[in-house]
Amino acid sequence: MTARFFIAGFADAGQRATWLPRIAAGQACAAIAISEPEVGAHPKHLRTAAEANGAGFVVRGRKAWVTNGPIADVFLVLAVIAIEDERKRYGLFLIPREIAGLVVKPMRTLDALAPASHCELELDGCHVPATALVGQVADAYPAMALPFRDVEDTVGTANISGLLSWLLEKSAARIERSEENALRLGRIAGLVSLVHAASRLAVAALDGEGQDVPARTIGVRLLARDIVDEIRELLAQDPADEATSRALAAFDLLSSVAREPRKVRQIRLGNSIGSEKQ
Numbered sequence: 001m002t003a004r005f006f007i008a009g010f011a012d013a014g015q016r017a018t019w020l021p022r023i024a025a026g027q028a029c030a031a032i033a034i035s036e037p038e039v040g041a042h043p044k045h046l047r048t049a050a051e052a053n054g055a056g057f058v059v060r061g062r063k064a065w066v067t068n069g070p071i072a073d074v075f076l077v078l079a080v081i082a083i084e085d086e087r088k089r090y091g092l093f094l095i096p097r098e099i100a101g102l103v104v105k106p107m108r109t110l111d112a113l114a115p116a117s118h119c120e121l122e123l124d125g126c127h128v129p130a131t132a133l134v135g136q137v138a139d140a141y142p143a144m145a146l147p148f149r150d151v152e153d154t155v156g157t158a159n160i161s162g163l164l165s166w167l168l169e170k171s172a173a174r175i176e177r178s179e180e181n182a183l184r185l186g187r188i189a190g191l192v193s194l195v196h197a198a199s200r201l202a203v204a205a206l207d208g209e210g211q212d213v214p215a216r217t218i219g220v221r222l223l224a225r226d227i228v229d230e231i232r233e234l235l236a237q238d239p240a241d242e243a244t245s246r247a248l249a250a251f252d253l254l255s256s257v258a259r260e261p262r263k264v265r266q267i268r269l270g271n272s273i274g275s276e277k278q
Contacts, residue, residue: 001155003030005148006076006092010135015094019074031072033063033121034145041149042260043088043141048123050079050091056129057081059093059101062122069104069119073097076134077123078145092140093132101126110253111246149261150217154206156254157199157220163251164192164224167231167244174238184234191227195220215269221262225255 003023007016007030022028039045048061059079066075074096081091095102105120137143168188175181198220205212228251235244 001151002032002076002148005151006030006032006134006144007094010092010137010144011094012131014131015134019094022073028073029068029071030074030076031066031069032148033066033069033075033077035063035065037062037064037120040260041145041258043090043145046078046080046088046090048077048079050081050093050128052081053127056127057091057093057132059095059123059126059128062120064107064120066119066121067113067116069121070106070117075102075121077121078140088141089138090140090145092134092144093128094134095123095126095128095132099126099128111250113254146261146264149258150214150265151206153221153258153262154202154217157195157202157217159254160220160224160251161192161196161199163247164195164227167228167247168192170241170244170247171231171234174241174244175234176237181234181237184230188227188230188234191223195223195227214265218262218266218269221255224251 003020007019007023011019019028019030023030034046035041036046036048039047048059048063050057050059059077061079063075063077066072069075074094077093077095078090079093080088082089097104101124103122103124105122107118107120109117134140135144168185171188172185175185198216201210202213202216202220204210228248232248
């Protein structure tokens with residue numbers, strides 16, 4: 001998914017020829033490095049920078065929560081390339097694992113994200129050629145990082161869909177059988193079916209099947225949060241077992257990831273409503 005979006009979508013012919021055949025054959029793995037320790041992925045707070053130096057750049061900084069980083073052969077590193085009117089402008093750089101100055105550091109892996117592993121990166125003066133810069137864009141954050149979050153969230157709706165089905169079954173097995181509880185379970189089942197349908201349509205649109213509707217992914221996540229809240233109320237009748245408690249904690253954790261890009265997306269959607277009529 002990472003290679004398809006960033007390398008196939010933005011890289012030049014030379015970069016694509018170098019990496020895509022190997023990645024497609026399973027001989028190499030690409031990992032995206034945007035988030036940083038303590039600040040997440042908020043563009044105002046990212047500090048990793050790439051300074052022009054002769055025919056290339058020198059990259060310095062730290063990255064965190066690099067998905068599949070421990071097994072990656074090349075990292076796509078988002079770095080500040082300029083500051084204009086107090087606004088940071090970003091570039092994306094293809095940095096091979098073996099380059100001098102790049103250190104891969106272990107970090108804890110979350111059960112909620114298994115089987116993907118994670119790592120931190122330390123970039124201590126990594127010299128990269130100008131050909132390492134990906135894409136001819138003015139700012140890689142709005143052009144690449146934000147749209148990729150949309151792709152990740154869209155694919156993630158399938159995980160949400162499966163989790164909700166599992167929680168519904170667990171809830172039904174634990175609570176007392178009564179007309180009131182059956183009424184609530186029926187309501188939840190109806191809402192979960194909407195999540196299933198929206199997820200299928202959203203993921204199919206990534207492959208060009210049907211129309212891409214930005215509001216759909218936002219709707220899935222918001223509806224899922226309401227469903228989980230209702231499931232929690234049901235399970236309050238009978239304390240949840242360890243597996244259910246872990247699943248609910250995992251949902252909370254994943255919902256907290258990348259809040260800022262999701263907020264930006266939701267604001268854009270809100271601003272777009274009725275704008276064509278004005």
